[in-house]
Amino acid sequence: MSSKLSILRVGFFLDGYTLKKVNEYYLKYHRYHARLDFKALKGWVRDYSMKLLGREGCPVEVDAHYYHPYVRHIDRVEPSFGDGQDRLEKQLALAGFEVHYNLATDIDRSGPNMQLIEDAYLCAYYHKIDVLVLLSTQGHFSTLPERLKREGVPMLLLGWNFEYLRGDTPIYWKTDPCLREQSGYYVAMEEVAEKYPPTRSAERNLFMLPYNPQPTDSNIxxxxxxxxxxxxxxxxxxxxxxxxxxxxxxxxxxxxxx
Incomplete structure (x- = not known):
């Protein structure tokens, strides 16, 4: 069978620490005032991977993983209704993501879930993926591209660069230069996001739309x-x-x- 007709296996690894900051920016400070849509983002990764590797038209399998920066709340006797962590987990499950919570030993550490590195490497080592897509801005993962390269698996980095004012304080969020340099491919996602504003008439959205938008002063x-x-x-x-x-x-x- 021709290689162009064989299945393209994409490993999509999403750093929850970065996504939390990205969603905060687009929801509170960007004109979109919306969160990223996991299902739409996964679809964009699938299509872009095909185009990048010259495999348009071939079947694609996306193995998607979300690495939560926090520990799973399992010690609650009665979870509160509408808990944010539970809602996020349901959204990810509906979009086809496997959720990985942080280790209990890292409960006091604020930062990305470092289990991502070993899990991603094992997928490459056992030849479960043809390409790895990492959404992150964190230099903690800068050793991953080289390890993947040894196994013959290229890495596509989805990074973000933006700045905004939080009150009177300027906030600058940048992709780590070492991680960007080590990665085989890089996509500036802040530029991609500008091409897909959250509108109902658009053929593709990267952001979630309100279910029933109403004026702020309305009361049905x-x-x-x-x-x-x-x-x-x-x-x-x-x-x-x-x-x-x-x-x-x-x-x-x-x-x-x-």
């Missing part, structure tokens, strides 16, 4: 109650009803007889 339930109250104030009959001697309302036929 209040409007409904106002209509109900207004209907109660309206006269129930346009003309005075006609009642018989026994107090019952006459039928239209009897009413004509007087």
């Amino acid at each position: 339930w209040r409007t409904y109650l106002q209509k109900v109250m207004a209907s109660l104030d309206e006269p129930r009959f346009k003309e005075k009803p006609r009642f018989g001697k026994n107090g019952y309302k006459k039928s239209p036929a009897l009413a004509r007889l007087g």
